[in-house]
Amino acid sequence: MDWMLFAAGFFAVLGALCALVRHVQILQQSSYYPSRYSGWLRTAFGANAVFSLFVMAILIALLFLSPLACLIAAAISLPFRLIRAVKLQKSAIKKLVVTARVKRLFLAVAIFLAIFLALAAWLDSKILYAVLYAVCFAQPLLTLCGWGLTLPIEKAIARHYKNDAKQILREHKDLTVIGVTGSYGKTSTKFILARLLEEGFNVVATPESFNTPMGVVRTVREKLRPQTQIFICEMGAKNVGDIREICEIADPSIGIITSVGPQHLETFGSIEQVAKTKFELADWVLGKNGSAFVNGDNEIIRQRTMAPGFQRYGTDATFPYYAANIRYHAGGSAFDLILDGERVPVETKLLGMHNVLNITAAAAVAHTLGIEADAIRYAVSQLTATPHRLELKRFLAGSTLIDDAYNANPEGCLEAVRVLGAFDGMKKVIVTPGLVELGEKEYEANYALGLAAAKVCDTIILVGQKRSVPLADAIKTTPFPAEALHIVDRFADAMEVLTELADLKTVILFENDLPDNYAG
């Protein structure tokens, strides 16, 4: 046995493990989907890979020429790989989180390489050593190998957690489980519903936008307590059967379907498939004599819910739960909730038709579960907007600001303009650079936004001469007065215009992609 070659191999293995950190980080951030990880590989494959191949070639060549030189080269490469790994982690925005799964993956790769090394040393085979070096410089291969080796264990562990969560839920006799799904609006509806139900119950909801089976399992195992009375479970889907899978774990008796729309069409194939998947929740709850609350304003949902058993909500007075008399003002929105015949006038800081519908859905369920009208009214008044999402603020000279700076969705932008238009008797101003990153639809979407803005606004400020061309094109086709259209270069210039015109009777809409800290 050649000790020098063994030592060189040992250094190569250590170096390989260092270089693996970056790849496992990406794999982790790809939610352990090899397809998403290889997507990253395609974009990142470049100079680094060529350099790695070069070092690998030198090591393999030295292996056959001089074992000592090979050892020295391997030893020198190790600190470089270590330093690079540390540097990459330090500069990464989202670093590798050392979870038990990551440890298991590293252990698997380490054992795999150790066996390889031991075999090469035992057989004293230069060919095997050469293959080992090759492997040690092929991080994608090692990453996928670690992923594959640990997959059965990970699956078994996931199954164990899943069964554990199921058992916790089944043993919890007095728990009411509510599922919330929909192409959009499900996260907001979940949070609003949780706030309303907190008026009378101990509520646990899946956090943030956790909406996968494992997200639900984790919430059940970590957050559910014996005193929990209601569990609200957001259910997301990318494929047919996804919602059913979550239902099998959570076993909801109440369901809310907020919308069916063309989201994730690339995996679903058709809108029919989307609707079918969302309705897996309704099938589940109706199958156990529960209640399915569905947004009757949504055209696709409306067609599917003629059958009895569905509780429709929306803005139609034929629905058992609907919102009417919707107004917007400087303090937010006001409307009447009609809950199974009972009229409950409410006020909220939230804006937009989608929020009215989300509140109506939540109030319908809260009402069914026995939350009193006064409590619903109070809780609705306490709801707060997500930052930069149609968020109402006080602004310059007592004016009203609708901050919708994080909105990048064409339909959402048009809704924001509609909200602006509903501020009767106020001077209406929009500040926007337009929409970006929409591909071929970009010109069309901006053109539509320009037309909508011209219809409702008194003043339009476009930020960015080049970016805002489609908007300006659209506005120029309308009778909108040219002197009320300002096209400026920078946001600071827009602020100057606003300082001139803002007063108590002004409402300003910031739409999409504006600097983060403009309005302290």
Place this chain on the structure above:
Amino acid sequence: MKTNLAVFFGCRSVEHEVSIISAVQAMHQINRDKYNIIPVYVKKSGELVTGKVLFDMDRYRDLPSLLKETRPLSIFRRGDQVILSIEKSGLFAKPEEIPLDIAFPIVHGTNCEDGTIQGYLSFLGVPYIGCNVAASAVGMDKAVFKAVMRQAGLPVLDCVTFRSRAYFADKAAICHRLESEIGFPLIIKPVNLGSSVGISKVHTAAELDDAISLACSFSETILAERAVEQIREINCAVLGDADRCEASVLEEPFMQDEILSYENKYLSSSSKSKGMASLGRKIPAELPDDKTAEIQSLACAAFQAMGANGVARIDFILDKATGQVYLNEINTIPGSLAFYLWEASGLSYPALIDRLVELAFRRQRVRETLLFAIDTNLLSGATGFGAKGTKGAKGGSTRT
């Protein structure tokens, strides 16, 4: 899975033993199908211990032998959980950890009932039964309680308060003030105790010194108020929170002495160690319906005015001569949790505890929906601390 409920009792208080009686009684009434009860006995030294033996009332007669069967315990927060960590003997034994869902302080008197233990539990962030810090503190200080009630427009007897140091510096001045402002007979009380400890009725100036000296051994602030000559004591329990509450039936304790003293309340009764429940009393108190209703609505108003929570017993003085009712004091953790008043009102002891737990979780939910901390770090963008201090930053530098 059961809700982990820790009952805190004992404490460094003159009412240590009363607390043990109330707590052991309560622990036997809590529904064990729903709750996993962890007794947390706070020794007179302030140490926390736990153990099964603490459920057994008879074992408290021999405290050293009882304590041998208990284990020390500590409480801390980890992530969003509050952990009870119970020490285990043995070189490598790990402490047993129990996530705490709710705390139930059944403590009486200063150093605990006065907001001290409530502050500790609030700081840990664990839901707990009963009043919050402010209401507990108000309830414990008789002078502050009267001030708050007066502010709310509720009837209390006029009083004079003075510091014990001021009394010993110039006894004659204080005596003169009491004589002129209140007159005899009057009642002397330390401001901060329940269970009638240190309270005396004074008929003449000659008795004043003894009474004040006694009170001074319990508190630095002394309260004097007019003694109602033809007195009836009426108590009423209230259950709920500042938004919604209800009053129990009324009770009238039998007066054996002129004032219901500590011995009378807890020690002299024929059946030992049964607490407030066994005291001589009339339930419901014999009063006309309108008087009963008046006292019940005053009790609820007082409860809400001080922002109380859970169950409290409010003690009234009824002047037989005039028919006037005065709020006397509040017990934010009443002896035996005033369960006997709720049983008489149709609410069983276990059901009372369920209601208390519900109220505690409700308050915690409200606390959590209020904004306590801004998630973003205001210091993250700040530069140039130092010589100029932070005044400028405080002024409003968020507008950039």
